[in-house]
Amino acid sequence: MIKEKNLHAVGIIAEYNPFHNGHAYHIRKAKELSNAEYAVVVMSGDFVQRGAPAIYDKYTRTAMALSCGADLVLEIPSVFASGSAEDFASSSVALLNGLGAVDTVCFGSESGDMEKLSAIATILANEPAVYSDELRKELKKGATFPEARNTALVTSGAVGKEDASILASPNNILGIEYLKAIYRQNASLTPLTIARNGSGYHDPLLMPDRFCSATGLRKALRESGEHYNETENTVFDYVPDPVKLKIQESKPLYCDDFSLLLNAALLRLSMEGIPFNNFSDVSDELAARITKQLPDYHSFEEKINQLKTRQYTYTRVSRALLHILLGTTCQLTEDARRAGYAPYARILGFKKESVSLMGEIKKRGSIPLIAKTAGAETNLTGAAAAMLRHDFYSSHIYQTVLQAKYGIKIKNEFTQSVVIL
Incomplete structure (x- = not known):
């Protein structure tokens, strides 16, 4: 009897707001480090974690990701896509774990030191008394939560004073939240981290010969207005070739x-x-x-x-x-939260070659895989159905503003098909 080949897929949690060369590098390295055939991306929909609309709609960003190495893109439920770092991470990890076919999750971090990130995540996930007591004490003194948390982590021995700055970097914070969620959910996911290269997460400048930040790219796009397709560098030097055309074709939205x-x-x-x-x-x-x-x-x-x-x-x-x-x-x-953070997996797009991956998810997953919006809500109950309705509503709000701003007719959540490349 021929033994069935094990399928390996790496999970990536992303916003791609918008997609740039650093994201393409991350997908390549994630597949390489995990020895995975497929990269499964769970991505924010039309609104992102910092509490803002995505610069481009979720289907445009899905097409960008699929054209640059992703094999399957799923939507993080909108309730948590714009939630706290803890909720965002908990939902993303639950979604990847619920697929059953993803065995690794790979995230970027400024630190690149899994041992230190894991030590902090373990303390935060278990909240031992020495940590909790110090946290309360610092909060009573009037410290902000991040300040109190850093002091409590040093006091509990999770990090030395010289490493307390780890929690001042946004990708480190999210990475720690991913690890926390993996530990608390007892998820069957092996974590990997890649040291972030290039500009900082919030760096508004585009620097030559470096990966840009999404913040810097959004700033450049906004300043270029409707003429960014005519610029000779600024934006296009920092995005993969397939993304350039999407930027030229797409209409941005801002707060x-x-x-x-x-x-x-x-x-x-x-x-x-x-x-x-x-x-x-x-x-x-x-x-x-x-x-x-x-x-x-x-x-x-x-x-x-x-x-x-x-x-x-x-x-x-x-x-x-x-x-x-x-x-x-x-x-x-x-x-x-009580429904498990991700009680369904909604497909935004996939590559034709990844059909076998979706077959594995359907066979091994613990949550339903939604490819069509028609009738999807009737197959869910309670909080899961309410969450899906919220997904539809959020995107319809985004689409309404997009149509009004540019005077264009676009498809809604019930007429838009998933992206297939």
């Missing part, structure tokens, strides 16, 4: 494109007496600040800057406002 919808949502909720703290990431204090400033019209970004404080960072406020706009309630978020 301020959603200003009218945000202000309308805030006014409607106030009129109907629905508290702002009903929504995920909106504390009582932040809700009071929003209410106080409600009568004044501000753009999305102006409102974020108006509300942010030392305790409430720009990203935290942006995320809270986005949750209000998209109707991401605390109840929906809690129900989604």
Whole structure:
């Protein structure tokens, strides 16, 4: 009898906002280090973890990824795609683990030191008394949560003082959250990390002969306006060839494109007496600040800057406002956590050669694989069905703004097919 060949797939958690040369490098190295035939990407949909719209819609970004090494792209549920780092990571890991056919997850980090990242993740996942006590003590002193956490990690012995800065780097933070989720979920995923090369995560500059940051690329695209297809370098030097055409063809969206919808949502909720703290990431204090400033019209970004404080960072406020706009309630978020963070896997696109991979997922996965939107909701129940409806709603909001801004007709979630290359 012929023994069936084991299929190896590596999981990648991404936003590709937008896709650039560093992402293509990551996919290549992830396959190489894991000895995997396939790269399965779980990706944010139309809104991303920093609490903002993705610069390009999820189908455009899926096509970018598939043309540059990804074999299958799945959507991270929208409830968590724009959630905290912990929720984002928990959902992503649960999604990859639920497929049954992914045995490794590979992420980038500024540190590149799995031993140190793992030591920190172990403390944060188990929260021993020495850590928890010190964390509470520092918070009572008025320290911000990141400051208190760093002090508690040093006190608990997870890191030395010289390594406390590990948690100041965004990719390290996400990497630690991925490890935490793997440990807490007892996921059958072997973690690998690749040291991040090139510009920092938030670096707004495009530097020659270096991988750029997505932040820098978005800044360059925004400053170029509608004429970026005519520039001789700036943008196109930092993206793979297949992505260049997609950038030329696609229409970008930014936070301020959603200003009218945000202000309308805030006014409607106030009129109907629905508290702002009903929504995920909106504390009582932040809700009071929003209410106080409600009568004044501000753009999305102006409102974020108006509300942010030392305790409430720009990203935290942006995320809270986005949750209000998209109707991401605390109840929906809690129900989604109880449902296992990722009770289904929705396909955004795949390569024709990866059909055998999807066959393995259908055979070995513990969650349903959704390829068609028609009737998908009726095959789910409870929180899972509510999460899928939220996915549809979030993307329809994005598509509405895209159509209004550019005066174009685009497909919606029920007429758009998955991307196949």
